[in-house]
Amino acid sequence: TERGRDPRVLEIVAFGGSGALHAAEAASQLGVQRVIIPPLPGMFSSFGLLLSDFSVDAQTSVMRRSSEFGPSPLERELPALEQQVQAKLTGLGLSYDQAVTEWSADMRYEGQSSDLAVVVPSGTSGEALIEAFHREHEQTYGHAAYGDSVVLVAVRLTARVSAGTDYRQLVSNLYPESSRTVVKARRAYFGSSLGWLDTAVMSRANLVDSPTRGPILIAEYDTTIVVPPGFTVGIDELK
Numbered sequence: 229t230e231r232g233r234d235p236r237v238l239e240i241v242a243f244g245g246s247g248a249l250h251a252a253e254a255a256s257q258l259g260v261q262r263v264i265i266p267p268l269p270g271m272f273s274s275f276g277l278l279l280s281d282f283s284v285d286a287q288t289s290v291m292r293r294s295s296e297f298g299p300s301p302l303e304r305e306l307p308a309l310e311q312q313v314q315a316k317l318t319g320l321g322l323s324y325d326q327a328v329t330e331w332s333a334d335m336r337y338e339g340q341s342s343d344l345a346v347v348v349p350s351g352t353s354g355e356a357l358i359e360a361f362h363r364e365h366e367q368t369y370g371h372a373a374y375g376d377s378v379v380l381v382a383v384r385l386t387a388r389v390s391a392g393t394d395y396r397q398l399v400s401n402l403y404p405e406s407s408r409t410v411v412k413a414r415r416a417y418f419g420s421s422l423g424w425l426d427t428a429v430m431s432r433a434n435l436v437d438s439p440t441r442g443p444i445l446i447a448e449y450d451t452t453i454v455v456p457p458g459f460t461v462g463i464d465e466l467k
Contacts, residue, residue, distance in 0.1 A: 231368050235260055243272035248446075248453040267399050267432070270450025279393050282322060285386040286312035293338065294378040297354030302331065302383055306350055309385040317387060327387035334384070335361040338377040344368060345384075395466065407433040409447075416445060418456055425457065435463045 229235060236259040242251035243266060251263045268275045286309045292301065314324040331350045334343040335357075346360050358378050366372035409431045416427040427443040432453075435446070439460035446453035446461070455461045 232370050239264055241266065243269045245270040245451050248448075248451045250454075252454060252456050252459050265453055267402055268450055269448070269453075278398065279391070279395055281391055282317075282320060282389045283386060284313055284316040284320070285384055286316070287382055287384040289382050290380045292380045294354070294358050294380075297357065297380070299353055300351065301354045301357055301380060302333065302348070302350060302352060305383040306385075309383065313385050313387045317389065322389045324387065326389045328389075330386045330388075332384045332386070333357060333361075333380055334382040336379055336381060337365075337373055338379050343381050399466070403433045407431055409434060414445070416443060418443060422457060432463070435461065438462060 238260060239262045240251055240255050240258075240260050241264045242248050248265050248269050251265065255261070255263050266272060266275070288305050288309060290305065310324075313327075313329075317324050317327060330347060332345050332347045334345055336343045344361065344364050346357070346364050348357060348360055352360070357380070361378055362372040362374055411434060412429045413426050414429055415424045417424050425443050427445055429445045429447060432446055432448060439462040440455075442455035442459045442461065443457050444453075444455040444461060446455065453461075
């Protein structure tokens with residue numbers, strides 16, 4: 229919200245031991261329509277580490293005004309950055325040919341002290357690079373100074389290589405069919421406006437593709453997912 233993003237068009241990803249307890253209430257207050265709770269939300273960082281791609285990057289300072297961009301302002305930096313990234317990948321036993329690459333430019337208006345990262349194709353022209361920065365500045369801060377001079381501060385190349393971890397197999401091992409529990413019920417308190425309600429208690433393995441209406445408590449190894457009245461819960465192909 230501090231960067232001008234409207235939370236009503238976004239989704240909440242709830243993680244940590246308490247994230248799933250409070251996510252639905254936070255979504256209600258923000259006007260967010262959907263909450264995503266990943267497997268093992270209380271160990272989200274560790275789970276993510278198992279699935280993370282290999283990523284390396286290289287960056288070089290530029291400090292070039294838009295009046296000096298020329299037709300291809302990024303081209304002179306490309307060979308050296310590609311060589312640095314290739315060397316880093318080789319050191320990891322990986323090939324540059326396997327990598328998905330992304331170029332970005334750190335830019336700002338002349339006189340500003342903070343930069344914005346603008347993702348661009350490597351062959352972007354000077355005019356297109358300036359226009360991309362104006363758009364990013366307007367989206368981030370709500371305004372753009374189209375007549376002002378722009379400074380290219382730095383150029384960055386990021387390369388990612390898939391770790392090859394089978395996400396679906398990993399989740400299937402975590403939540404086998406045998407982990408389904410008998411659905412029980414208990415009284416749970418949902419605030420002064422709703423009070424105490426009879427609430428179903430189940431495991432994630434009990435969820436089905438079609439939405440199930442709350443109130444529901446989903447007991448996980450590392451957290452409890454609270455689905456208040458008025459919300460529905462279900463799983464997709466990624467569980």
